[in-house]
Amino acid sequence: KAGVTQTPRYLIKTRGQQVTLSCSPISGHRSVSWYQQTPGQGLQFLFEYFSETQRNKGNFPGRFSGRQFSNSRSEMNVSTLELGDSALYLCASSPVTDTQYFGPGTRLTVL
Amino acid sequence: GENVEQHPSTLSVQEGDSAVIKCTYSDSASNYFPWYKQELGKGPQLIIDIRSNVGEKKDQRIAVTLNKTAKHFSLHITETQPEDSAVYFCAASTSAGANSKLTFGKGITLSVRP
Numbered sequence: 001k002a003g004v005t006q007t008p009r010y011l012i013k014t015r016g017q018q019v020t021l022s023c024s025p026i027s028g029h030r031s032v033s034w035y036q037q038t039p040g041q042g043l044q045f046l047f048e049y050f051s052e053t054q055r056n057k058g059n060f061p062g063r064f065s066g067r068q069f070s071n072s073r074s075e076m077n078v079s080t081l082e083l084g085d086s087a088l089y090l091c092a093s094s095p096v097t098d099t100q101y102f103g104p105g106t107r108l109t110v111l
Numbered sequence: 112g113e114n115v116e117q118h119p120s121t122l123s124v125q126e127g128d129s130a131v132i133k134c135t136y137s138d139s140a141s142n143y144f145p146w147y148k149q150e151l152g153k154g155p156q157l158i159i160d161i162r163s164n165v166g167e168k169k170d171q172r173i174a175v176t177l178n179k180t181a182k183h184f185s186l187h188i189t190e191t192q193p194e195d196s197a198v199y200f201c202a203a204s205t206s207a208g209a210n211s212k213l214t215f216g217k218g219i220t221l222s223v224r225p
Contacts, residue, residue, distance in 0.1 A: 042217045043202075090154055104152075
């Protein structure tokens, strides 16, 4: 089976812009979670989607949003980018509620 | 909420020696504990996991032990090899539908000296 894919792999944006990241889960997996990874804060949970519904949300501002499509693919959006949003954004898919398999991530740099 | 702490932050071992990485968690409701290995430029890779109804699990050179009473779990790597050098993360979650998010430790950098 193909693994979790994320696009794009690298992205450079400027402050105030918005960005959309995409994630395709492992075939058959219906749950998709998003995490932000930074050197200072480590891996932090953003949100989880299951069957197109957001099932859980972390402690991030409303500028961070996501959605899931009927084919389980997911997107996350960050509006009004700030310098502190520079991070590796990781998507993980799961066949059930706990075992999660991560993609390679999207490296976002905000200038 | 859950808090996972991981110690030490770095660990250096000689090739062939064993490495042990320890994590503690705070939420007694947590019942799923995975370990991930992350190499430079890659996403975390699941290497082993354990559930709260099991005390120990092994997979070749890797083993994980869980002490629910003390709320800590450990990763054991035997006969370490240079390719084991990476950042290792422990995590905890409650496997219960809407509350299934993983809470991660800060990670430990393991260096295996040839």
